[in-house]
Amino acid sequence: MGKILMGPKTLIYPMPVLLVGANVDDKPNFMAAAWCGIANSEPPMISVAIQPHRYTHRGIRENLTFSLNVPSVDLMRETDYCGIISGSKANKVEACQFSVFYGKLNNAPLIEQCPVNLECKVVHILDLGSHSLIIGRVEETHVSESCLTDGKPDVDKIKPLIYTTEPARQYHALGEVMGKAFSIGRELTARK
Amino acid sequence: MGKILMGPKTLIYPMPVLLVGANVDDKPNFMAAAWCGIANSEPPMISVAIQPHRYTHRGIRENLTFSLNVPSVDLMRETDYCGIISGSKANKVEACQFSVFYGKLNNAPLIEQCPVNLECKVVHILDLGSHSLIIGRVEETHVSESCLTDGKPDVDKIKPLIYTTEPARQYHALGEVMGKAFSIGRELTARK
Numbered sequence: 001m002g003k004i005l006m007g008p009k010t011l012i013y014p015m016p017v018l019l020v021g022a023n024v025d026d027k028p029n030f031m032a033a034a035w036c037g038i039a040n041s042e043p044p045m046i047s048v049a050i051q052p053h054r055y056t057h058r059g060i061r062e063n064l065t066f067s068l069n070v071p072s073v074d075l076m077r078e079t080d081y082c083g084i085i086s087g088s089k090a091n092k093v094e095a096c097q098f099s100v101f102y103g104k105l106n107n108a109p110l111i112e113q114c115p116v117n118l119e120c121k122v123v124h125i126l127d128l129g130s131h132s133l134i135i136g137r138v139e140e141t142h143v144s145e146s147c148l149t150d151g152k153p154d155v156d157k158i159k160p161l162i163y164t165t166e167p168a169r170q171y172h173a174l175g176e177v178m179g180k181a182f183s184i185g186r187e188l189t190a191r192k
Numbered sequence: 193m194g195k196i197l198m199g200p201k202t203l204i205y206p207m208p209v210l211l212v213g214a215n216v217d218d219k220p221n222f223m224a225a226a227w228c229g230i231a232n233s234e235p236p237m238i239s240v241a242i243q244p245h246r247y248t249h250r251g252i253r254e255n256l257t258f259s260l261n262v263p264s265v266d267l268m269r270e271t272d273y274c275g276i277i278s279g280s281k282a283n284k285v286e287a288c289q290f291s292v293f294y295g296k297l298n299n300a301p302l303i304e305q306c307p308v309n310l311e312c313k314v315v316h317i318l319d320l321g322s323h324s325l326i327i328g329r330v331e332e333t334h335v336s337e338s339c340l341t342d343g344k345p346d347v348d349k350i351k352p353l354i355y356t357t358e359p360a361r362q363y364h365a366l367g368e369v370m371g372k373a374f375s376i377g378r379e380l381t382a383r384k
Contacts, residue, residue, distance in 0.1 A: 002337040003293075003309070008236045008330040012308050012345050013208045013262050014352045014366055015230070037229020038207070039241050042322035044200045047239055049231050070205050076370055080377030095380055101195075116204050117195070126316065126327070128232035133239065133327070135320070138200040145194040153204050153358035160206045162354060162366060166345040169373040174206055174354060175365030178268055182361055185272030188287055 010166070017161035017171065019082055020048055021067035021109040022059030028093050028100045028109030031056040032083030034163040035131070036068065044138040046120060049131040055087035057132065063107045064122040066136060069114035072159040076171055079161065104140045115158040117142040202358070209353035209363065211274055212240055213259035213301040214251030220285050220292045220301030223248040224275030226355040227323070228260065236330040238312060241323040247279035249324065255299045256314040258328060261306035264351040268363055271353065296332045307350040309334040 006012075015034035022029060035049040046068060050057045060066045071079045078096040085092060093100055099112035103119050110117040120136030147157040155174065162172040198204075207226035214221060227241040238260060242249045252258045263271045270288040277284060285292055291304035295311050302309040312328030339349040347366065354364040 003304075003334040004337050004340065005295075006333040006335050006345065008310075008332055009233075010333040010335070010345065011230050011236060011238065011310075011330065012333070012335070012347075012350065013210065013228075013260075014206075014347075014354055016205045016207065018205065035230040036205075037239055037241070038203050038227040039239070039318075039325045040320035040323045041201075041241075044203060045320055046203065047229055047231070047325065049229070049233075068205075073370055077377055077379055080371070080373060080375070081380040082377070084374060084377050085381065112195075118200075118203075123320075124318065126231075126318075128237055128315075128327070130234035131232045133231045135318070135325070138203065140200055141198040141202040141204070142195040143198050143202070143204070145196055148196065149359060153198065153202065155204075155206075155356045155358055158204065158358075161370065162206055163373060164347045164366070166347055166350075167341060171370045171373055171376075173367030173370055174356070175367035178265055178353065178363045178365055179272070180360065180362055181272060181355060182276060183272070184363075185269055185274070185276045187269055188273040189277065 012166045015163045017071060017079060017163045019069040019071055019079060019111060020056055021069060022056050023063055023107050023109055024055055024059035024087060029056055029059060029087035030082045030092055032079050039135050045135055046138060047133055047135045049133050051130060052132050060122060060134060065105045065108040066120050067108040067110050068118040069111045070116035070158060070160055071114050073161055073173055075113060076161060103142060110142060115144045115147040204358050207355045209263060209271060209355045211261040211263055211271060211303060212248055213261060214248050215255055215299050215301055216247055216251035216279060221248055221251060221279035222274045222284055224271050231327050237327055238330060239325055239327045241325050243322060244324050252314060252326060257297045257300040258312050259300040259302050260310040261303045262308035262352055263306050265353055265365055267305060268353060295334060302334060307336045307339040
């Protein structure tokens with residue numbers, strides 16, 4: 001089994017698809033983002049990498065708040081649109097027919113149609129070169145009632161999107177369950 | 193459509209599953225991680241959140257290098273095992289029968305069986321509370337020749353794992369392709 005060197009720019013792994021929200025000049029705007037990751041658990045924090053020239057970036061710097069909204073497969077077109085078009089050129093909320101609401105933070109816009117919405121307060125902004133890595137403390141999570149089963153969020157109802165880049169940039173549905181985490185590996189403990 | 197408040201600790205979105213590698217006392221060790229995200233494109237950087245008491249964390253601090261390895265679905269048991277057991281208690285390389293190799297950095301161990309391997313140099317370590325957010329510059333990417341199609345990495349051959357937490361912590365396969373990114377959203381531009 002041979003290995004091929006691909007150079008450092010081949011960042012191949014499955015990524016979540018999210019819509020980052022911020023008020024810009026007091027108006028809600030959203031951009032698509034896949035470069036996100038959980039950064040901390042106590043307190044809960046999340047990171048998102050955004051280019052400084054982006055319209056949404058301006059809103060995040062202005063308010064030091066933002067939101068992360070998890071779109072379902074049904075919102076794939078709207079999500080992709082929010083990744084193509086700049087908020088400086090179009091009213092994306094109108095074009096996507098998003099119903100916007102606000103939660104605890106008052107100025108981090110949330111999308112009603114997205115099954116999961118996180119409200120975040122900026123705690124760090126790291127300028128790393130092409131992107132700012134924005135680290136936000138999660139202040140509240142909203143989940144659509146229709147996506148709960150027995151009171152718990154249910155990924156089969158949330159139907160999130162996954163983004164991959166190779167061999168082409170595309171959106172995937174989440175696939176079948178393969179095994180229980182923190183459990184199926186115990187088979188190896190027995191084997192040892 | 194109502195929303196339910198879940199509190200800030202409900203970090204619900206699909207996450208990639210990776211194996212983070214580091215040499216600890218000159219011996220290769222790997223831990224499973226899902227709290228990763230791309231942090232920058234020029235130069236390419238990636239972040240991973242790791243608790244400071246973890247054995248792998250010690251190795252990363254010692255060498256200021258680490259690797260990210262993308263396991264395929266076939267390595268689910270081994271991957272989960274690497275998330276359950278500490279390297280201070282077991283030789284995980286042996287238990288998982290990993291073939292370890294080194295690339296450009298000499299001391300960031302890579303797993304032959306994983307279709308994709310990233311070699312990273314630490315550029316920042318942010319202590320955020322429970323976790324350190326480790327930001328690494330990607331120095332090289334290795335891809336298994338068997339996972340290429342026409343010389344390009346092919347996600348259908350890589351078969352990565354996805355991790356979700358709700359309603360239960362579980363591993364998924366990647367699902368079907370739903371649409372082309374930076375393309376399918378143009379339908380809304382036309383609609384406007």
